[in-house]
Amino acid sequence: MKDLNNLFEKAKPFVEKGGKFHWLYSTYEAFYAFCFVSKNTSKSGTHIHDYIDLKRTMSIVVIALLPALLFGMYNVGYQHFGAAGMLNSTDFFKIFLFGFLKVLPIIVVSYVVGLGIEFLFAQLRGHQVNEGFLVTGLLIPMIMPVNVPLWMVAVATAFSVIFVKEVFGGTGMNVWNPALVARAFLFFAYPAHMSGDSAWISVSGIEKLADGFTGATPLAQAITAETANAPIPVDFWNSFTGLIPGSIGETSTIAILIGALILIFTGIGSWKIMLSTLGGGIVMALIFNIFGGNNTYMTMPFWNQLVIGGFAFGTVFMATDPVSSAQTERGKWIYGFLIGVLAILIRVINPAFPEGMMMAILLMNTFAPLIDYIVVQGNIKRRMKRSKIIA
């Protein structure tokens, strides 16, 4: 540790103002803050000083993401060996290792591309490198199908970091969630790699697929069943534990719930948004249950709606993004509720989209500033009225 500190001290004259490499200062600063604690103090404007800074916030979110990520890695291996019909003859570590080796490159690509662009912008614009991307860079791989080509991850990450985050001024200024836009970008640009039955399970190196293997996610199966008017084959407990095909991090509701507990306990994720999103989803599913008629997808019980697809993951990690969600307390209830309603609505009535959660959150990100505006104006109006009565 001391040697490292010495190294930084030695390098300092070079990157300071007037030094040879002064344009590298924010890179230096970022690495220093990553290893130790930033020495900079705020110099202008109003600041609230607190023990919980951006670095700590982001670290806690990363910790909350870990259960879902680790389970996702295991599930990638589980689906692979399940497709090969070799589940019984393979031990736990081999399964996990397979998934780990599959997921790791995606994470590396997302971090390298995203952080590279982030550092570049920080250098050019002379601001500090923020820790915000640590979370985004982990969220992007977790909402990708495992078979996504690496260059697509790179393109999507570059697109979202530049056009969703940096052009708005960097961390804390974005209007949309960068990770979700990255996924939406790929979904519309390369639909063949982001949906369909071949995207979700890694079958490379398998000589003979097991009997009855489909590779379809429960959401895709639900759409198929809807057109055929057959009962929907969703196994609640499998979906709850997460041993189903799907994006890497989204399958296990129980791992996501652990993350949710961490976020709520530390006060970083808004429990209001999580609760209201859940409420919105349940209400919409119940409405479909009542008025659905013969449509099997509409008659699917709400607890099944909540455990399949990205509903849980979106509720806990995407909707609660403190930057792109509504900022006012009453706005959060409205925002979350509408996400839940829209997610189930798009999922059920739009055959072009197997997953409505992504679009629902993006759409509500769009209208979150408007919700805030209306709530704030409402508050102003009410207080004006109150002050008049007193006077």
Add this chain to the structure above:
Amino acid sequence: MEHLINIFVKSVFLENMIFAYFLGMCSYLAVSKSVKAAMGLGIAVVFVLTVTVPVDYLLDNYILKAGALSWLGDSFQNVDLEFLSFIMFIAVIASITQLVEMVVEKYTPVLYNQLGIYLPLIAVNCAILGGSLFMQQKDFGTLAEATTYGFGSGIGWLLAIVGIAAIREKIQYSKVPAPLRGAGIAFIITGLMGIAFMGFTGIKL
């Protein structure tokens, strides 16, 4: 009734004037700096669309269409005045806009000043003419359908402009790169809003 709701939802979300057809962009980009002004212009557009589309519908069905003049007598059976529809629609739109302008100037002078030149320019707002022309193309069966369509298109436009105005108010203090300030970032926002609205494409109603 269900049919009308379908037309309404479709015109608001699926066939949104801004995000599906990119119509009415000039005033959409120019007046979206504050939510209040955007709301004012949006309501004006809703009003103009709700009035012009049904009026143009009647005009189309009783005067312009091939055979529409047959109520004048059998000798008018083969008259087809459809080539006049552009000029007729524009005339209707311009006169209704004039009306709106007078009303706004009389009752909310503040808004009148805020909207400035864009209020009379509603007359040449492509979303308005687009509404009438799409109505002609869609061949609605009843007046109620045409009115619903006009109203829905207006609401869709209102939603879009108020949404972007709120976003632009929010990013007022963001450190947007200097070359992108103003119109540049507005275009990027519009594109990203378009991605968000794509969730509705493909819904069958």
